[in-house]
Amino acid sequence: MRDADEFDAFYAASSKRVLGHLYVVLGNRSDAEDAVAEAYARAWDRWASVRDCDSPEAWVRTVAYRIAVSSWRKAVNRWKAHRRDTAGAQSVDGVSVDHVALVAALRQITVDQRRVVVLHYLAGLSVAEVAAETGTNVNTVKTWLARGRKALAAQLTDGDQQTTGDGRSYAV
CATH class of the missing domain: 1.10.10.10 (Winged helix-like DNA-binding domain superfamily/Winged helix DNA-binding domain)
Known part of the structure; x- marks a missing residue:
């Protein structure tokens, strides 16, 4: 349970900041939320090694950014349609x-x-x-x-x- 408590504390301390950074980079909150959620899931799966990184938050931020880029590459048409839909929001x-x-x-x-x-x-x-x-x-x-x-x-x-x-x- 020590790992779960440690990860929960890390998540609580950093998730809003990481989401905010990625949101500003992407310009789309929904895409940022999806990428950040996936990045934290991957961090949990590898928590034993991620927690020993110089900056676990930077690790999550980088993974989230890469997930977002991968998503862009796989769904260019969907992304363009979404941008058109949100243009008048x-x-x-x-x-x-x-x-x-x-x-x-x-x-x-x-x-x-x-x-x-x-x-x-x-x-x-x-x-x-x-x-x-x-x-x-x-x-x-x-x-x-x-x-x-x-x-x-x-x-x-x-x-x-x-x-x-x-x-x-x-x-x-």
Whole structure:
């Protein structure tokens, strides 16, 4: 039972954070929830080795990201249909205009840039930690961060009007 209690504590301490990070990277809460749930199931199956990792949370985050990418590759048509269906969705009450603008801007940059921006600025990982988690070198991460910041700046400061991911404009 020690393993179950230890895993339960790990899950309780990290699951919301991992879900939040993956949601920002993917831009779709449902896909993020599915990938995170599967990643935690895999972590439980391998808990004896996962708990000994330098960062079990990074292990789960990486596995969740890979599960999501695999899902994209297997279901491109389903994903495109889902994106079309959610294009006109209304925002959730309590979500600020800044949050909507940031999510919309993040959707406009490449997945690699979005992933490193989220890990570095929202998850608080260092450039070296981001490089280790993504399996890339430090210079590539720095390049993606620079390009991501530039693209986000262009999205977030482009005139007096901002556009959401579905093409609707709103005043800044």
